Amino acid sequence: MKAAAYRLTKIKGKGMGLVAARDLKQGSLVVSELPVLFIPGKSNDLLVQEEFAKLHPKKQRQMMELFDVNSTHGGAKTPEGVFITNAYRCPLGNALFPTAARINHSCAPNLTMTHREDTQGRAMIRTACDVREGQELTLCYTDPWLCRQERHEYLERMYDFTCKCSTCSLTGEAMRESERRRERAAVLRVKVAQNLAMCLEHSTPEDLLTEVEEALDIARTELFCEPTIPLMSERAMVLALLCKKPELAQKYADETVRVRLVTEGGHKGLERFRQYAKCPSSHPGAMALGVGSLPAESPDLSAAGRVVPPCYSPMSVVPIEGKGMGVVATRHIIRGELILDEAPLLSLTQLDANLIGGSGASIGSLLLDKLQRISPAQRAAFWQLRETSDSDVGSAARASSIFMCNSTTGADDRMHVYLFGCRFRHNCVPNVLGLDTLSKKNHMRYRAMRDIEEGEEMTVAYVIDDHNFTMGKEELDTLLEQRRVSSCDCELCSLTGPALARSRRRRKKMQALYDESKNYYQPGQLPKLKELISLIEEDIQSPFLVADIHTMALFTALEDEPRSDAAGYHALEALKCKMLSEGDHMGLEQAKAWAERPALARGEKGSTCEYYKPLEFPYVDRDPDMPFAVALRQHEEDVQRQAEEAQQKKAAKKARSKSKKGGQKKKNKGRRH
Structure with a gap:
């Protein structure tokens, strides 16, 4: 069994910290751990307190052994203070990793941390460079591209310490040169993150390539293996192709794979980068800019023009056998996801x-x-x-x-x-x-x-x-x-025989139910609307269409069952379907109001239908960065887990009761003999 990569020890002037327990090669996995506490979206004190109370006492003690910056000013150590001091930002919220929290800061860290979906939220911490046995292991708590004064102000405000790492300890010309490099890299990084097609409107590929190469040189010098290096080398690869420098493009394609292996380790998402290394011109950015023939995938799916790494892109444009070009999913995509x-x-x-x-x-x-x-x-x-x-x-x-x-x-x-x-x-x-x-x-x-x-x-x-x-x-x-598309050959259009007959009967029934239910105020139609919703969800699976039918059901329920919660149910389902198909936007304020008080749907402030239930997560109180589809899936999984836990407790209680009765019968039987 391989010896541990680190050991926890006291570090002079820093308290506890991690040091290398043996010599570590660049890219070595040092820590792989799940969070002890995870808070979706933006953390708040109340939510931290609630989640902390649910933890096992052993995990509570483990968490409370960590540093709380508030305690340095005479304040009491609290779960909220420990969480705020030690948590790391993750894709869907904030998480506290007990071991990672012990790793001290450096502005030139020798570790990198990544979070991937296929690792179930684990923190994967690897060495950014070769590390000698006994050398302290460090991460960067702030943006490493900031100048020294900005880094120090942030660290003093958030963690109450002044950094004395090797970079911050530089003096004289060495310090000034480091500052110049980081300031220059910060400017270049903004350009690298911009949409490439927009950049080419104002600069030549040669000029852009020179700037990207300069940013790469600075990153390698100052930060060993900073996670943005793969993005820069990808950009350099595409620009080298535009400049008709295939050998240089190959160099940067190889570097992209090498650095991703160091920062992320080997995983399925690296296969596409290995393909780019074999054939750089197959990269989507190169193909979209005319270097290749057709885009292999969208190089930029964001609304803000921010570069999205291809490994996180949910779609890829590829040749489909016998059908020309089409779009396939590059990962699992949940219902309602943008x-x-x-x-x-x-x-x-x-x-x-x-x-x-x-x-x-x-x-x-x-x-x-x-x-x-x-x-x-x-x-x-x-x-x-x-x-x-x-x-x-x-x-x-x-x-x-x-x-x-x-x-x-x-x-x-x-x-x-x-x-x-x-x-x-x-x-x-x-x-x-x-x-x-x-x-x-x-x-x-x-x-x-x-x-x-x-x-x-x-x-x-x-x-x-x-x-x-x-x-x-x-x-x-x-x-x-009319769209110059040949005859449709989808599964529905390819049905024959009994399967085709069943599909037609189902579709005719859907049409008949819809035609009968067009009048929002038609009484007695609620059962038919429920059946129509069930058929659409089974056949078409369109939340956009189902939202309309739920709205019809809302009006019908207000007339037919004013004292039941049917209207509230259909109002909330209509809102859910609208948010899944449209996202969350200002135009849904009316639907949200109806979901809280269905009687408003017919313009009544008070009526026999006085149902009122404030909207809760995931419809409101979500982190702005958390999409509704993700929040809804999280909520559904929580509800399902709670139901399963309740069922297990019920079954265990029943088994104990049965066992107890069986034992009592045996005892009584022994007495009769």
Whole structure:
């Protein structure tokens, strides 16, 4: 068995700390531990107290042995103070790791910490460089790119100590040179994090490559193996390809894999980076900018233009055998999760778009004019989209064909082309829903309509008629032809024999139930609406459509069962479905009010239906950074776990009672003899 990588000991002037128990190579796993206490979203004292009270006494003692910065000023040590002093920010909240909390700070740390979904929230701490036996192990508590004064101010305010690490102990010219490097790197880091296509509008690839290489050199000198290095080396790889320097691109592709192995260890997510190392031009950033043929995946899925590492991207555009290009999930995606938030690449008014049916040259000329107003990288990506004209790149005919094949009509009746959104293929029972957001300059937001497994194709419905459940195959193919799409071959359209007959009967029943229930105030329809909801959830699985039916059920319940909680149930379910399909936004204030007091749905402040229940987590009181879909899944899992624990306790109690009765019978039997 391998000896422990560290030992806990007293460090002069620092209290307790960790030192290397043996020589450690760069990338060695030092600590792998689950949190003793996890607080989702933003932590608050009350929540910390509640969660602390649930801990086993042994874990409570382990936690209270840690440092509380408040106690240095005469205050009492409290669970809240210990948590705030020692917790680390994680993807979904804040977590306290007992061993990691013992690791002291350095502005040039020799450890890195990562959190991955496939490690169940574990803190994975590895060496950023070779470490000698007996050398102290350190992490960085602050942003390492800050200047010394800013670092010191933060550490004194949050942890009440002045850093005296090797970097902060520099003097004279060495100190000034280190400060200059970090200040320069902080400026360069902002550029590296910007959208590459936007950067290329103002700088040449050669200039950008020089800046990224400079930032990399500083990071290697000052910080050994800082987690942003892989992102920088990825950017350098793409820029090297744009500069037609394949050997340099290969160097940075190899560095990306090497540094990720050091900071993250070996895991499934590294396979794609190994593929990039074999063929750098297959990287999505390179392909989207015209270095390759087609984007392999979105290089940037964020609304703010922040670079999202490909290993966290939920989607990938890949060739699908016999079907052309399509989108697949790169990881497990939960129902309601935001997959893509994208601004339109090109837009036309409906009046302009109508020219497509008449003068193709007119619409093509208009598109060519609009194409001149976007960046070269965006133009290159547009010309690579699907089309059916076989015309030359740059021609009006090809531009018109591409627009017709890939455009979507938005909520404002304008037609838009979304560079990555148009890669979703059609399915009559899609697992993704795209909704246009007028409040955000026609951004299209794509969300999962159900759980999607890694590697599963993600699809949308090109022909949207939520209230026509019985559309025939011929009618569907005619509508798809307008999008220059061949006949649909999804599972629903491929049914034959008894399976097809059953599907048609189910769809006809759904249509009949919907047609009967169109009137929100029609009495006696609540059982039919419940049946319709059940059929839609089983067949179509569309929270967007189910939200409408729950709203119908809300109005019907107010009339039919005013003294029951049926109206409250349907109001809350309608809100849940809206938030799953639209996300949380200001437009849902009415739905939230109805969920709290259903009688408001018919404009009554007081009535026989005086049901009132304030909204709770996950509908409100969530961390702003926690998406509703994630909070809902967490809540559902908690409810299920509590139900299972209650069932287990009930079964155990029943077993004890049965055992006790059995023992009593044996005792009585012995007495009779």
